[in-house]
Amino acid sequence: MAITSMVLAIVTLLALLSSGSDLDTLDQLGQVESLFGGHTLKRKAAEEALNAAIGGLVFVLPAGILGIVSLTQRRGGRGMAITGVVISAINLLMVLGIFGMAM
Numbered sequence: 001m002a003i004t005s006m007v008l009a010i011v012t013l014l015a016l017l018s019s020g021s022d023l024d025t026l027d028q029l030g031q032v033e034s035l036f037g038g039h040t041l042k043r044k045a046a047e048e049a050l051n052a053a054i055g056g057l058v059f060v061l062p063a064g065i066l067g068i069v070s071l072t073q074r075r076g077g078r079g080m081a082i083t084g085v086v087i088s089a090i091n092l093l094m095v096l097g098i099f100g101m102a103m
Contacts, residue, residue, distance in 0.1 A: 001073075001081070005067035053098045064084070
């Protein structure tokens with residue numbers, strides 16, 4: 001379970017980081033578009049942020065739970081379980097930040 005926790009946490013981190021650059025681009029384009037009176041890109045940026053946050057929660061919660069369960073079982077892979085829990089906590093903070101930006 002420790003390996004699964006670590007892999008889920010890393011995949012979630014990569015997914016959240018890859019969506020962040022797209023949100024920056026959409027935000028900058030939205031600023032340019034707002035000069036001309038349109039608001040479709042801002043709405044699209046908010047939708048993308050919300051989708052990233054929901055997708056992140058789908059993987060962050062199981063990764064954290066599996067890491068904690070692996071730590072309590074006292075089997076091998078303790079370092080991987082700790083890594084999974086720490087990265088999951090970082091991901092959870094990122095998801096909450098992205099969700100806050102979308103609102």
